[in-house]
Structures are given as structure tokens and as C-alpha cells.
Amino acid sequence: MKNGLKVLIVASEAAPFIKSGGLGDVVGSLPKALKEQGVDVRVVIPRHMSVKNSEMQDVKYLGEFDVHLFWRIQRAKVLVKPQEVPIYFIENDFYFGRGNLYGYGDDNERFAFFGKAVLDMMAMLDFYPDVLHCNDWQTGPICLYLKEIYSKMIYYSRIKTLFTIHNLQYQGNFDKSTMEILGAPYYCYENGNVEFYNNVSYMKMGLTYADRISTVSETYAKEIQTWEFGYGMDGILRSRRDVLSGIVNGIDYLSNDPETDSHITYHYNVEHLEGKAQNKQVLQERLGLERRDVPIISMITRLADQKGLDILSHVFHDMMQRDVQFVLLGTGETRFEYFFREMAHRYPGRASLNIFFDETLAQQIYAGADLFLMPSRFEPCGLGQMFSLRYGTVPIARKTGGLADTIMPYDAKTKEGNGFLFESYDGGGILWALDQALQVYHKGKEDWMHVVKNAMNSNYSWAISAEKYIELYEMLKEEALPTE
Structure with a gap:
């Protein structure tokens, strides 16, 4: 393994299981490139009802536990598909047994539950990564929970977070009563860490609490620090520009190859067009x-x-x-x-x-x-x-x-x-x-x-971009080491 590097990638979707756009493609393909370069990488997503049944073959049940949100207690079941890059599913039909991935009035509660379940899952599995790689607003609560609550426990105290912005326009902004659902200290709202125009912002949680921030191209990393592209977050991004990186996404060159693609009638390459x-x-x-x-x-x-x-x-x-x-x-x-x-x-x-x-x-x-x-x-x-x-x-x-x-x-x-x-x-x-x-x-x-x-x-295969992510992971791991 690459310097014993352990990474858990957390997202709300991943191809080929479930995807609504580019986020799903990235979470479906980046881990494979990381694995090829020797990283112990795993993925966790919610078990949405619309996850393809054909992809759920050989999935194993690992266990379950209670997750506490304000006054509600919900059960989280953990499943795994044991493949080259293991993928874990957090199953709860009350939150994820629905037709769509997003757009519900309780999305704040759904993804607060998911965030806590991901962190509690680590204890159940006895797997504590060096880096939690969180993606988009749905994973913002994880960065908050880890810093404000879980880091007080020894096994969590060394975990570092990378928060990747795939599209800053989608922010997960909710009523401030969300603080009660989260069960997080209210000072996180009062000091401005999660408050966004009198709302609670899951995107801002990620930007504020993550140890490092990345986004999906170098130019976009510069653009989101401006008023035009920052969607109100440009100020905080400028304040954290020293830990903000841009890494261009890649695509899977094996499954997207004009020489072998089964979807097309005639195969070709750059020499024979x-x-x-x-x-x-x-x-x-x-x-x-x-x-x-x-x-x-x-x-x-x-x-x-x-x-x-x-x-x-x-x-x-x-x-x-x-x-x-x-x-x-x-x-x-x-x-x-x-x-x-x-x-x-x-x-x-x-x-x-x-x-x-x-x-x-x-x-x-x-x-x-x-x-x-x-x-x-x-x-x-x-x-x-x-x-x-x-x-x-x-x-x-x-x-x-x-x-x-x-x-x-x-x-x-x-x-x-x-x-x-x-x-x-x-x-x-x-x-x-x-x-x-x-x-x-x-x-x-x-x-x-x-x-x-x-x-x-x-x-624009993933190989080059994966190397850049590994550099970030290793920097984070180094930052977690105790100083002499």
C-alpha cells in the first residue's frame, strides 16, 4: 500500500450504483485509479431505493446500530460489496427508501443521519482512515461532527478531512432549526461557522471545518473566489485559499475507448479513423x-x-x-x-x-x-x-x-x-x-x-489526477502526525 495510506471516500452517489451527474461519475472512477496506485481506498454512499438491483449482487450485511438525531432514533444498517474497491452502503428506508436522491423537505435530517452513520460505522468496522474525503454539501455535516464532537475520541482524533466542491451552486441551505436536528453545539451557528444568511449551510460546514478543500479544476478554484461564481461563499473561500486546490477530474479510459466500446458499431483509433x-x-x-x-x-x-x-x-x-x-x-x-x-x-x-x-x-x-x-x-x-x-x-x-x-x-x-x-x-x-x-x-x-x-x-485519464489527490492525502496524513 502507498505509505500505508487509508482513505474513505464519502458521497451521496457513485456510479455504477446510482448517479445523477458528474459527482456519481467521479466517485465511481477516482477510487479505482487510487487503488491502482497503492492506496487502501474504500467508498461509502447511502443505499438509495433506486440503486440498481443488478449492482447489489454479492452484497453482504455487516451489522447495524442506532443513530440519534435530536429526539429521533433511527437504525443504520451497513452493507458492503466486497470488490477491488470495497463500497459500503448505509441503509435506512425511512430516509433513503424514496424515488429521488434529493429535493425533500427533510434533506437536512437525511444527510445529518448519513453523516453520523458514516462516522459510527468506522467504530463498528474498526476502520479509521487517515483521510475522510467528503464530496459536496451532503457530506458537510461529517466535517462538523468530526471536528466538534468525534475528534475528542482517540481513534477519531487523527483523521483528517478533504472536502471537494463539485458544484458550488448547490449548497444545502436549511432553516436554523437544523442545529437541533444535528445535535451540534449552538455556538457553531452563532460564531458564523455554519450560518449563511440566517440559515444553516451544509456546504459552508464543509468549507469551514475541512482540513483542506479541493475543487474539480484549477480555473474553477480561482473563479469561486470571485463574486460572480462564489454564490455567496467567495469570502470564506478567499479566507481559506491557502488550503484550496484545483484538481481536474478524469474519465475512465478503459470503459470509454473507441477501439473497444461495445455501444458503437465501428471501432477506430487515432491512427485508423x-x-x-x-x-x-x-x-x-x-x-x-x-x-x-x-x-x-x-x-x-x-x-x-x-x-x-x-x-x-x-x-x-x-x-x-x-x-x-x-x-x-x-x-x-x-x-x-x-x-x-x-x-x-x-x-x-x-x-x-x-x-x-x-x-x-x-x-x-x-x-x-x-x-x-x-x-x-x-x-x-x-x-x-x-x-x-x-x-x-x-x-x-x-x-x-x-x-x-x-x-x-x-x-x-x-x-x-x-x-x-x-x-x-x-x-x-x-x-x-x-x-x-x-x-x-x-x-x-x-x-x-x-x-x-x-x-x-x-x-484526461484519472492516473494524473489521482497522483495529485494522493499528494493532498499524504500532506494531510503528515499534518496529523504528532510533532517532536
Whole structure:
């Protein structure tokens, strides 16, 4: 094991068991990369009702105990799936036997219960990690509990915490009566450690009480210290900037490989790209698009303002005046679903708007499209551009967050760069970057292949990012050692 390093990653979701977005992908893939580098890493998540039954085979019951929250006592059962990276489940049907992961009036109580159960589970297992790696607001109470209560017990006193922000916009802010539910000292609220505009903030708990903070790209780490991107937390982040790091997420290169991906019809690699052109034809046929050599612009996204759909909708007709086809896959806000359904009727044979999610179709889009559009207002890291780069689908994106860190603007003279960026958050920026891409595309196959190959040669596997996390873990472990 890497210097005997023990890490417990705590989150509210993890692929392939349950995921609602990028957090689930990260918690599903980062631990594997850490394990490969010799870390004793384990994961714990709630046993949500919607966890896939197919993934729960071979799960073992380990034990159970009571968790006290204010006047309520609830039972926590601990299950484990004993695989290469063991994953523990905290089971309680009262809190997690529900159809959705979040969005309930008692989310404050649900995740206070989860936090206490995770800490109590360690005693039951006799497993005390060097680092508790907490993720997003749902795990904020753990950082509070550990510092204010559990650290007074010898086995917990040496545990350090890393708190990772995946999206600062989602903060877990609740009424101040939450302090009673938590059973934490009231001075934590009065001294401002958890108080946020007269509410209790689980995100602020993590930012205040964690020993170190990280977020999912270097640029986003800088952006969240500003008023524009800080969502009210910029002050505390500036005050803790000495312990704030940005580490770009990665993707699983084994399961996302155009040479072996079982979801796509034709396999290909950076040296033999014929299969990509064939996948394009397959995609056109499946989606009812005109079968001709025309640039396909694609989006796989949540339909929300954050993703730039407000500015895209303003220039959608201008975009379609170019000789292009457009493919979208995703669900979200009703107004955007309605807009794109209308566009599908407006541009038959040229626009395919798929208001649902399908993993196989997603992979076929990555493999068959030419361009991947991400005009995000902000993007902590973004995974879509990494998948598209892996499959040689050239990204067009706004220069923000992780998009700025992973996409290098293509220079037609030097033949360097793997995509196209724009800075101003408006429809004109989208069209400008699109025209830059189309200019190279129409210049000729040889020129376009330079960009495609640059994209495919980009490396955003987890190996490099895992090393950076290990550096943080080892720094935390060193900080826990007693001084002479």
C-alpha cells in the first residue's frame, strides 16, 4: 500500500450504483485509479431505493446500530460489496427508501443521519482512515461532527478531512432549526461557522471545518473566489485559499475507448479513423438525419441555463443557417424541452432532439458527431468535453472552469490545439467559435484530421489526477502526525 495510506471516500452517489451527474461519475472512477496506485481506498454512499438491483449482487450485511438525531432514533444498517474497491452502503428506508436522491423537505435530517452513520460505522468496522474525503454539501455535516464532537475520541482524533466542491451552486441551505436536528453545539451557528444568511449551510460546514478543500479544476478554484461564481461563499473561500486546490477530474479510459466500446458499431483509433466516419453514417441513419457529409454538432447535457442553453436558443436559427446538422440528448427544464422539440419540427432531417437519456445513444453520439458544443455559463470541470476528446469529436466551448483547463484553442498555423473556445457569454460567441471550427472543417480532410487527432491524443485519464489527490492525502496524513 502507498505509505500505508487509508482513505474513505464519502458521497451521496457513485456510479455504477446510482448517479445523477458528474459527482456519481467521479466517485465511481477516482477510487479505482487510487487503488491502482497503492492506496487502501474504500467508498461509502447511502443505499438509495433506486440503486440498481443488478449492482447489489454479492452484497453482504455487516451489522447495524442506532443513530440519534435530536429526539429521533433511527437504525443504520451497513452493507458492503466486497470488490477491488470495497463500497459500503448505509441503509435506512425511512430516509433513503424514496424515488429521488434529493429535493425533500427533510434533506437536512437525511444527510445529518448519513453523516453520523458514516462516522459510527468506522467504530463498528474498526476502520479509521487517515483521510475522510467528503464530496459536496451532503457530506458537510461529517466535517462538523468530526471536528466538534468525534475528534475528542482517540481513534477519531487523527483523521483528517478533504472536502471537494463539485458544484458550488448547490449548497444545502436549511432553516436554523437544523442545529437541533444535528445535535451540534449552538455556538457553531452563532460564531458564523455554519450560518449563511440566517440559515444553516451544509456546504459552508464543509468549507469551514475541512482540513483542506479541493475543487474539480484549477480555473474553477480561482473563479469561486470571485463574486460572480462564489454564490455567496467567495469570502470564506478567499479566507481559506491557502488550503484550496484545483484538481481536474478524469474519465475512465478503459470503459470509454473507441477501439473497444461495445455501444458503437465501428471501432477506430487515432491512427485508423475510418470507423469514425462510418459511425457518423450510422448515427445519421438512426436519428433520421440526411445521409450526407455535413458537420454534425452535438450536445449531451442537462437542459438548464448553466449549460448555456439560454444563449444557444437565441442564435439557434442562425446556427442552422450554416450547412450543419444538430443532435441533442438530455432532459431538464420544461421551457428548453419545449424549445428543442419545436426545433426538431422546424428542421426535419437536420436536427435530432432527443429529450431523454440513453447511455448507448450517448456513446454513439460521441463516436459519430464531428463537434461537441458546451457553451456553459460556468462549468466546474465538465466531463462531456473529455468524452468527446477521447472519441475525436472536437469541442466548441466557453472558456470557463474545467473547459478552460482541458481545451486548448486550435491554431491553424502551428496545427496545435484540440478545440475551439469563446469568452463572451452570448450567442455571438457561440457563432464565432463555430465559424472558426467550420473554417478548418471545410478547408479539407487533412486539416480537420489534425484537430481530431490532437483531440484523441489529449490525456484526461484519472492516473494524473489521482497522483495529485494522493499528494493532498499524504500532506494531510503528515499534518496529523504528532510533532517532536
